[in-house]
Amino acid sequence: MPDCEQRQPMPRPPVLADHEASRRAAQLADLRSALAAQGISSVLARTRRLVLWGKPRDYEPSGPTDPQPYIFAPGGTEIASASGGTYLFSSGSAYPAADPLRAARRFAQSGDGAPPARPRPALGTDWVGTKAANQGTD
Secondary structure, eight states: OOOOOOOOOOOOOOOOHHHHHHHHHHHHHHHHHHHHTTOOOOEEEEEOOOOOOSOOOOOOOOEEEEEEEEEEEEEEEEEEEEEEEEETTTTTTTTTTOOOOHHHHHHHHTTTTTTOOOOOOOBBBBSSBHHHOOSSOO
């Protein structure tokens, strides 16, 4: 195996037209408001890809990329995006964007981003999973 592995470059998010990036940001702002009504915090991240020009001029364009809200759920951070009429979540869930409040409720009820359930200990064991020691003397 060579010392230096060739890594594939990460795919770059596509550059969007300004009006499309603004439309998606507005759609995601509605989702953020609906999530806040459910007691779930989030922040919207808007990014721009900047390409410095030089010779030759065959570089990809600069511009805004897909805005993404980072949703701080009890079990971790979820990332969402808006595509067409759908909110897409990093957990794989998708909800219609036509009704952001309903999407937020379904997200909150679905357990997406919820902490994993902590298993109950077996009878006769403590929380660490070992037999309880010195429970009585003979």
